[in-house]
Amino acid sequence: MKRLFIHRTCILCITLCLPLTAFSESRQWVQLPEMMQQHMMANMRDHLRALDEILHHLASGEGDKAAEVAEQRLGMSSLESHGASHMAPLMPEGMRQTGTRMHRAASQFARIAEEGDLAAAYAHLGEITSSCVSCHSAYRIR
Numbered sequence: 001m002k003r004l005f006i007h008r009t010c011i012l013c014i015t016l017c018l019p020l021t022a023f024s025e026s027r028q029w030v031q032l033p034e035m036m037q038q039h040m041m042a043n044m045r046d047h048l049r050a051l052d053e054i055l056h057h058l059a060s061g062e063g064d065k066a067a068e069v070a071e072q073r074l075g076m077s078s079l080e081s082h083g084a085s086h087m088a089p090l091m092p093e094g095m096r097q098t099g100t101r102m103h104r105a106a107s108q109f110a111r112i113a114e115e116g117d118l119a120a121a122y123a124h125l126g127e128i129t130s131s132c133v134s135c136h137s138a139y140r141i142r
Contacts, residue, residue: 027140032090037141043082050074051129058118058125066121067114074106074128095139102131 032040050073057066071077079085088096105127113121 027138028092030090030092030095030139030141032141036087036090039083040087040141047074047132054125058113058122061118063113063116063118063121067110070106070113070128071110074103075110076103076107078106079103092139095135098131098135098138102128102135105131 050069053069053073054066057063057069084099088099091099105124109121109124109128112124
């Protein structure tokens with residue numbers, strides 16, 4: 001019985017991981033110098049932390065704080081702190097456009113959240129995250 005459980009668990013894991021392998025192999029590799037790779041990964045991790053903070057602020061009814069995080073860490077105001085002018089020339093055009101869409105969407109989200117319409121802000125949050133999903137679905141750095 002225990003052996004059957006282990007066997008089924010292994011089959012389930014393999015079944016779940018195969019699509020992920022196919023997914024990752026279909027993405028375009030983007031060659032970056034090691035230092036730039038680390039910089040980009042740090043930026044993306046901060047983007048995730050910023051999204052987490054934004055969600056917490058929205059859940060607490062703090063649209064103004066969500067707006068501040070969005071603009072300073074994800075929006076057009078964040079480009080300089082992320083080193084965008086150094087990173088952009090190394091990116092494929094589609095990756096660069098997707099990133100710009102995400103930064104613009106974050107700035108637009110910030111304006112909506114700052115106005116206090118939290119329902120509209122929640123609705124617009126998907127504009128930010130869909131850019132993230134789009135980029136991660138199409139590109140992979142090395």
